[in-house]
Amino acid sequence: MSAIIEARLKKVEEKLEANGLDGIIISGQRNVYYVTGFWGTESTVFIGRNRRIFLTDARYTLIAKQSITAEFEIVETRSALTEIIKLLEGSHLKTIGFDEQVTYADYQTLSQIFQGFDLQAQHLFLEDLRIIKDESEIAAIRKACQISDKAFIDVLDFIKPGQTTEMAVNHFLDARMRQYGAECASFEFIVASGYRSAMPHGVASDKIIQSGETLTLDFGCYYDHYVSDMTRTVHVGHVTDEERLIYETVLAANQALIDAAKAGVTYRQFDQIPRQLIQDAGFGDYFTHGIGHGIGLDIHEYPYFGTSDETIKPNMVLTDEPGIYIPDKYGVRIEDDLLITEDGCEVLTLAPKELIVIK
Ligand SMILES: [Mn+2]
Incomplete structure (x- = not known):
């Protein structure tokens, strides 16, 4: 499984480059599963250039550690976005993609927390990769x-x-x-x-x-x-x-x-x-x-x-x-x-x- 996940992550990283992004926030149970192998609710992933972070709450930490075989920082938190900001402090990652299908409320939260970043809505970023099955x-x-x-x-x-x-x-x-x-x-x-x-x-x-x-x-x-x-x-x-x-x-x-x-x-x-x-x-x-x-x-x-x-x-x-x-x-x-x-x-x-x- 880990070689398969690694191949998917490589595609994500190539697409970041192609779309002019430093990183992307990935949410949604299926999209998260696709890039990590973790199956559960309440998880968020950040994939940046040379940076992979998986965030979940205490209920899922153990499962995450068992099921995620690719290189990821696994972070236990109940406020994933705030935690991502902390972890990105001092890095040069500024242009961040997010899924345009998030709710309006989620977008408001996102733009408040990511003040000072260049947020870029992404149209079907993961869904387009998922079209071709491995x-x-x-x-x-x-x-x-x-x-x-x-x-x-x-x-x-x-x-x-x-x-x-x-x-x-x-x-x-x-x-x-x-x-x-x-x-x-x-x-x-x-x-x-x-x-x-x-x-x-x-x-x-x-x-x-x-x-x-x-x-x-x-x-x-x-x-x-x-x-x-x-x-x-x-x-x-x-x-x-x-x-x-x-x-x-x-x-x-x-x-x-x-x-x-x-x-x-x-x-x-x-x-x-x-x-x-x-x-x-x-x-x-x-x-x-x-x-x-x-x-x-x-x-x-x-x-x-x-x-x-x-x-x-x-x-x-x-x-x-x-x-x-x-x-x-x-x-x-x-x-x-x-x-x-x-x-x-x-x-x-x-x-x-x-x-x-x-x-
Ligand atoms: Mn049908």
Whole structure:
């Protein structure tokens, strides 16, 4: 782990140089974990040129000393920013970056404490580095995806039309993934049956899953702090011709992106390729959200897609989640997690995608 952290710290230090900064204040549980290997709340990191400081309160000191293997001064304090000022006294570090996403209240505190410094708001400083996954991150995401795959196979036997509620399915998936080694759920699952499946983000309710309905399951787990995010739509009891057509269209869109995704594809193309297919099939008005997002330490992280001419790069992990939602009737979404490579992509979520009818 320490070589991996060291490689990330080197990237941070190079970026400090590129952005004309003497140092940067890093906060947020995931950003701190990314550069230190420490997992816990209430921690702050300062990375300067030739200076690395980790600050936490007494509850976490021992854990920090065990989990931080890179060169860091580990400081126990309940007022991290004031402590950083003390430690920087007499140094030549003056131009200090901070995350532009801090709250207004935090910014006010920061600018009061750092009077006399040149504070520079930074746009996605760490988040941009986190877009490209290293080997250990890919291994964790791969495992999280495998756990979700297995839970999906199991849940098919658990669902009994006319008896099982959406909430029971939610709890089953959650428990089963933990049994397979997951830390916890990676977000509030979407378990949406029948007319509720037309809501792209219909979280599980008390509704009983009935024969004749479609059922959308959007779920995932954390493994070693990294997420999986997968959606499968199944049919219950029987399937109509229109349902079958919509399912095959969404599946074709999902597959079209798998076939096209590789390094060099623009964000615009990444969204457009599956969207065009759905439009050509006449369902364009019913695909109402973006094609996907990055995953990693967060369930939704950069990049997002749309009209940018930026290109996707090897070792990004991106979701591919086209959907068609017919209001008040039903919806279908199929989502995979793709690891981008030089000349293609590897699908990390391998649960079956052929049209399934639960009897
Ligand atoms: Mn997703």
